Amino acid sequence: MSKRVLLIVGGGIAAYKSLELVRLLSKSGIATTAILTKAGAQFVTPLSLSSLTGDKVYQDLFSLTDESEMGHIELSRVADLIVVAPATADLMAKAAHGLANDLASTTLLATDTPVLMAPAMNVRMWLHPATQRNLATLKGDGVTFIGPNEGDMACGEYGPGRMAEPGEIAAAIRKQLGALDAARPLAGKSALVTSGPTHEPIDPVRYIANRSSGKQGHAIAAALAALGARVTLVSGPVGVPTPPGVTFVPVETAREMLAACEAALPADIAVCAAAVADWRVADAGAEKIKKDGKDVPPLALVENPDILATLSRHPFRRPRLVIGFAAETENVVPYARAKRAKKGCDWIVANDVSPETGVMGGEDNTVILVSESGEETWPKLPKTEVAARLAARIADHFS
C-alpha cells in the first residue's frame, strides 16, 4: 500500500463506523494506523481496530514502548493524511486551541501533515457558538471537513451532527490524497541542494568567505520539499533559518561540502546554489598567525574542489538533473553557457550579481535559465518565487 492514513478515533457513538472506514480504505489500497482516545475506547476496542488496521493501536501519550518504537511525532510523519473520525466537540476544541494533553491532541499539534475531520456530536453541541468558532479556526488553519450530516441522532434529537458515512469519508480521503499527489509532483524524488558561502580557514580565528546569504539556496530547498522531494540541504554558515522538512547538513569548508554532498548521493536532483570559495589557504595554520611588525604573512592559495563539476561528472552516481548557478557581473549569458559546458551540468541559473543589482544578500533575483534547449529570462522576482519557479520546472522535467 503506497498511502497511509493516521486515523484518530474519538469518543462518540459513531466510532463504530470508523471500523468500517478502515475496511473501505484497505480495499482502496490505503493503509491505516490508528490512535484511539480514552473516550474512543469506551465505544470500540483496541483489539477490533488493530484487527482491521493490521497494526498496533496507539493509545497512550506516555508509553515507554511506543516512544521507543515510534514517538508521537513520528506517528504523524509516516502518514500522508491524518483523519479524525469521529471528531468530537472536545477533540475539535483541543485542536483549535492547540491543547496537547493526550496522544491524539499532541499528535495534531506536533504535525504539519494535512488533517481531515469528520465531526460527530449532538446537534446542540454542533450548533453551539463555541464549536462553530472552533470550526472556523480549524478551517482557517487548513483543516478540511467532511460532514456532519443531518438526520436522527443516537441521542433522539434530529439535526446536523451525525458523522458522515464511512463511504463518504473514504471518498473524501481518496480525493484529498489525490489532490496531495497533484500538489507533490516530486514525491519519491530525492534532491541535494548546496547553499550559502564556505568559510576557508586562514588560521584558527580567521577565514576567507564571501557575501552569500544562503537565501536563494535555502529557498530552493524549501520549494523542492514543498513539491514532495526528499531534500538534503548542505550549507555553509548562514543566518537564515533551515526550512522545515529538509535534512540539514551544516559545513564550513568547500572540502567538507563536497564530502557531505557525496555522502548524500544517490540523488535524482542536485542544485548547487552555494557560493563555494574557489581557493583555500594552502597551509591553514594550527596557531593564530602573529603580527611581528615586519612581514606580511604570505597566504599561498590552492584551488578548492569544484562540487558542481564533481557531481556532474560523477562516474556512477551522477544525479539525473544537475543544476548550477552562475553569478556574473558582466556578459551573463555567454559566461553561463560556457560554464554549463565546462562544468558538465544540465541547467545553469544565471544571474547578474553586480553590486548595483543588490542580489547578493537581497530579497530579489533576476535570473536567466540556460539549458541545452536555449535560454529563458525570468522577470525580477523574490528569491522565494525564483525557487518556486525552478522547483516547478524541475517537476515538469521529470513528468
Ligand code: C5P
Ligand atoms: O565557477 P563558478 O563559481 O562561477 O560556478 C558557480 C557554480 O558552481 C555554482 O553552481 C556553484 O555552486 C558551483 N561551484 C561548486 N564548487 C566550486 C565552485 C563553484 O559547486 N568549488
